[in-house]
Amino acid sequence: MNTILRNIFILAFMVLSTGSTFGQIKDVKRANKEFDKYAYIDARQIYLKVVEDGYESAQIYENLGDTYYFNGDYTNAARWYEKLVTTFPDETEPKYYYRAAQSLxxxxxxxxxRELLESYTAKGGTGFVIKTYDEDVDYLKSTVFKSRQFVIEMSPISSGTSDFGPAFYMKDKLVYASAANATGLNVDPWTQEPxxxxxxxxxxEEGLLSNPKPLGGDVNTQYHESTAAFTKDGNTIYFTRNSYIDGQKELDKSKKHKTLRLSLFKAEKTGENTWTNVVELPFNNKAYSVAHPALSPDGKRLYFSSDMPGTLGMSDLWYVDILENGTYGTPVNLGPEINTEGRESFSFISDKNNLYFSSDGRSGLGGYDVFVSTLxxxxxPGGPTNLGxxxxxxxxxxxxxxDEESKIGYLSSNRDGDRGSVDDNIYLVRESCTILIEGTVFDAETKEMLAGASVSLLxxxxxxxxxxxxxxxxVYSFDADCEKQFTVRGTMEGYNPHEEIVETPKLAGTINVPLPLFSEGPCAPNDLGCRLNLRPIYFDxxxxYIRPDAEIELAKILAALREYPEIVIHIESHTDSRGSDAYNEALSERRAQSTLNWLISKGIDSSRLTAKGYGESQLxxxxENGVPCSAEKHQLNRRSVFIIKN
Known part of the structure; x- marks a missing residue:
């Protein structure tokens, strides 16, 4: 990607005024001139030559670092920024400590x-970027934990030059920016590319891209066009362009060197792959850049990145409302929930109203990272999450x-190259989300692991x-989908089955689900529950009151009583040890009567039923009293037992 399009703000640099020789001063001034015109490649060679000659200054190291930093070459950027902060610590502005930290x-x-970020703070650097680090010191662990599972692969349309800024167009098209076979006749001095x-x-349908060709009509010119957004009907395009309209460059003449800013335009579809009626949006300005559009799902709000007055950092995310008469509201800054002292740009709003954007002002893995915030x-916006x-x-x-329904998307990145922004490519993104459900099956009383137990996922x-x-x-394990409900069930001969309901989260990870199995033991001849393989009747x-899960088990007793009209049973109800003995005895009596009344309500003659509460006397x-136990263990004592009396 052309770096001026990635960094839409304008930098100001002081001119070097001292030197050891007249020739060196002349070379540095020439380098500064090239640098201020954003011809970073040419400036870099001059600075390197001066350094080779033994000349050094804070400004040279600053500018050398910047020529690499803003072209995405963090290895060399770190080299020069480290020289800067080591050699000229008293002359180094806080922002360079921050850039050095990001590069490292x-x-x-x-x-x-981390050390350099602390220096940034000590030097007077403030803002959300420090807050995020301080709140999440082990940010890498946090980032990895929050990672969503994406499979990333380079698209075959990658050209070997800058390819970036994908945008969905209808259901079967993708629009993006590229320097490959571009129509412009000039070469950008920033990257030496077209x-x-x-x-x-x-x-x-699989997201694979093919047959790229230039967008037709009047959109493309001899200068930069990039990053588009389309209305749902496919008839209107918003896009980024150098401030160039009607064949004329719109220059910011307030600077020593005239600057060609970035602006937003829109055009209409007037034929198959033909776009005309190009109009500049009214909130553009020659004094700042406005770029990288995105539309809300309902098409009523246009998001963009800008360094306009009111920006919190180097570039912020903003939006304007698109009014019914085709005009636009006043630009609104998305605020510190999203924007930092660094760079926020390249927004996208999904159909589920999730705002995806890139930032280098937050905890991340390096350079621009992609974040998501729910609107x-x-x-x-809510708090952003790093996609990891x-x-x-x-x-x-x-x-x-x-597209969060199909889970297919696209990404721009220079991850597979060493030339910085020249190596930007389009990557196909496929999202999958898998939860590992794992655990052990063991004897609930002896804690012995039960090898050979059968475990089912339902x-x-x-x-x-x-x-x-x-x-x-x-040990057992399953792979399961995210955001679904499952039941994990353990069974083994000689044990009562045990199951757990699991609701998987929306982010990938591991859930531990232990399965304690209770031994069946020999059934006493008069224990109807045991003979029916009845699960315990639990109470909250x-x-x-009878819980819905208890009704299922009571239905087994009900069926037995209907099948064998001669059976008379005695219902025992028990509590856990929490509460006084007297209170628990009364509570268990109410539970016993509740169970009895449920059976009577289903048609069983009361003469066939007796019930008694035993409180906490038969844990x-x-x-018992004074012994710390988990809620699960206490629940085992809250039960009903059914004894055959004749």
Missing amino acids: KSLGKHDKS YLDLFIANRD DEEGK APTNSAKDDFGFII DENNKLITQTTADENG FDKS VNEC
Whole structure:
């Protein structure tokens, strides 16, 4: 990607005024001139030559670092910024400590990066970027934990030049910016590449791209065009362009060197792959850049990136409302929830109202990272989440778009090259989300691991998905989808089955689900529940009503009583040890009567039923008064037992 399009703000640099020789001063001034025109490649060679001659200054190291930093070459940027902060610490502005830290972070030198961020604070640097680090010191662990599972692969349309900024167009097209075979006749002094044009490519159901060709009509010119957004009907395009309209450049003449800013334009579709009636948007300005459009799902709000007055950092995300009469509201800054002292850009709003954007002002893996924030009904953003690896890398990752229904999207990144922004490519993104459900099956009383136990995974409708056998250590595992409900069930001969309901989260990870199995033991001749393989009838803490899961088990007793009219049973109800003995005895009596009344309500003659509460006098485990126990263990004591009386 052409770097001026990635960094839409304008930098100001002081002119070097001292030197050891007249010739060196002349070379530096010439370098500064090239630098201020954004011809970073030419300036870099001059600065390097001066340094080779033994000349050094804070400004040279600053500018050398910047020529690499803003072209995405963080290895060399870190080299010169480190020289700067080491050699000229008293002359170094806080922002260079920050850029040095970001560069080192992208190289995996996280401890040194942290030190430089602390220096940035000590030097007077303030803002959200420090807040995010301070709140999440172990940010890499946090980032990895929050990662969503994406498969990333380079698209075959990649040209070997800058290819970036994908945008969905209808269901089967993708539009993006590229310097390959562009129509412009000039070469950009920033990258020594041709100026960018917008291209359109075919997109199949698997997301594969093919047959790229320039966007037709009046959109492409001899200067840069990039990053488009389309209305749902496909008839209007918003796009980024150098401030160039009607064949004339719109220059910012307030600077010493005239600057060609970036602006937003829109055009209309007037034929197949033909776009005309190009109009500049009214909130553009020659004094600042406005770029990288995105539309809300309803098409009523246009998002963009700008360094206009009111920007919190180097570039912020803004929006304007698109009014019914075709005019636009006043630009609104998305605020500190999204924007930082760094660079925020390349926004995209999905159909589910998720705002994806790139930033280098937050905890991340290096360079630009992709973040996501959910917008509420009024468009207010929530706290951003870093998408983590593999979406993000140690280099620049930006221009992320995705269809969250098909889980297919695209990403711009220079991760596979060493030339900085020249190596920007389009990557196909496929999202999958898998949860590892794992655990052990063990004897609930002895804690012995139960090798050979059968473990089943059932869906929300209780249909069997798959089954496995616990290994010699009682360990089992399943792969399951995110954001679904499952039941994990353990069974083994001689044990009562045990199952757990699992609701998987929306982010990939691991869920541990232990399965304690209770031994069946020999059934006493008069224990109807045991003979029916009845699961215990549990009650909620301090309650006596029949739970829905208890009704299922009581139905087994009901069926037995109807099948064998001669059976008379005695219902025993028990509590856990929490509460006084007298209270628990009364509570268990209410539970026993509740169970009896349920059976009577189903038609069983009351003469066949007796019931009594035993309180906490017959606990099944060690959870007596004063013994700390989990809620699960206490629940084992809240039960009903059914004894055959004749």
